[in-house]
Amino acid sequence: MSTAMLGLLTETSLHAGTGQMLGVIDLPIQRESHTSWPCVYGSAVKGAMRELAENKGHTWVEDVFGPDMQNGSEYAGALAITDARLLLLPVRSLTGHFKWVTCPAVLQRWQADYRRLGLPDGNDFSVSNTIDGNKALVSKSLTEQDLFLEEFRFKTQPREEIDKVVRSVAKLMGRERNEIEKALKSQLTVVNDDMFAHIARYATPVNAHIAIDNETKTVKPGALWYEETLPPDTLLYTALVAQTSRKDGKKKAKDVLGHIVDELFSGDQSYLQLGGNETVGMGWCRVKVLRGEN
Numbered sequence: 256m257s258t259a260m261l262g263l264l265t266e267t268s269l270h271a272g273t274g275q276m277l278g279v280i281d282l283p284i285q286r287e288s289h290t291s292w293p294c295v296y297g298s299a300v301k302g303a304m305r306e307l308a309e310n311k312g313h314t315w316v317e318d319v320f321g322p323d324m325q326n327g328s329e330y331a332g333a334l335a336i337t338d339a340r341l342l343l344l345p346v347r348s349l350t351g352h353f354k355w356v357t358c359p360a361v362l363q364r365w366q367a368d369y370r371r372l373g374l375p376d377g378n379d380f381s382v383s384n385t386i387d388g389n390k391a392l393v394s395k396s397l398t399e400q401d402l403f404l405e406e407f408r409f410k411t412q413p414r415e416e417i418d419k420v421v422r423s424v425a426k427l428m429g430r431e432r433n434e435i436e437k438a439l440k441s442q443l444t445v446v447n448d449d450m451f452a453h454i455a456r457y458a459t460p461v462n463a464h465i466a467i468d469n470e471t472k473t474v475k476p477g478a479l480w481y482e483e484t485l486p487p488d489t490l491l492y493t494a495l496v497a498q499t500s501r502k503d504g505k506k507k508a509k510d511v512l513g514h515i516v517d518e519l520f521s522g523d524q525s526y527l528q529l530g531g532n533e534t535v536g537m538g539w540c541r542v543k544v545l546r547g548e549n
Contacts, residue, residue: 262427
């Protein structure tokens with residue numbers, strides 16, 4: 256078995272949808288059922304990666320991802336891909352550019368995923384689970400002040416452990432290390448789990464869309480809908496677990512994973528387009544690979 260983690264930093268808005276709903280938002284984004292945190296289902300991530308590999312003309316697509324749907328009963332793919340889980344959510348703020356917001360539960364789950372995959376240089380930070388509802392933890396380099404996220408007011412508490420979080424998270428963001436660590440120190444904010452659940456549920460962008468009649472150049476009757484998205488600068492991550500190829504058994508797990516990390520996402524400027532609305536430039540994610548030791 257060979258493992259890796261992919262950091263997915265959105266550079267454009269991302270809409271991985273669940274279909275039409277009867278609520279106020281016509282086209283909501285995918286969310287975890289037990290937390291309501293935004294995510295991108297593993298099937299969508301796998302489909303996007305397969306399409307990218309096919310578009311690049313790679314011959315190992317069926318070894319890694321399995322046969323096409325018509326022959327899906329023959330054997331399974333050799334690569335397991337998890338849901339893309341949320342790590343940092345950008346939230347507008349009256350006291351700065353924007354803030355990358357997370358919470359202890361999100362960070363602890365990321366640490367558990369990190370350990371399970373056997374990634375090197377384990378994340379050794381520890382963030383308190385008992386954060387008051389009106390408090391927000393920030394980098395030790397900042398001063399105590401009032402902080403506004405959406406309509407909420409917080410009192411910041413500079414903590415040394417947030418600097419450790421910054422150093423760990425920076426490894427997933429695919430940008431120059433010193434540059435991104437500097438940005439995270441000024442923008443990373445940790446709130447309590449309940450407050451994060453509320454922000455993650457109600458602070459995501461919702462945009463109105465219309466359709467224009469080509470002849471009259473006016474809005475078509477009834478052609479108005481509301482679409483939810485994840486904003487640019489959202490940080491997600493997904494886990495990869497490779498096994499020996501089930502097609503003929505010739506490709507070992509390290510070879511299967513190597514096709515992804517050494518060919519599909521090689522270099523410092525690797526991208527993956529996720530979700531819908533790709534023809535209007537949505538869903539572009541910068542990819543950073545962290546490879547396990549298994």
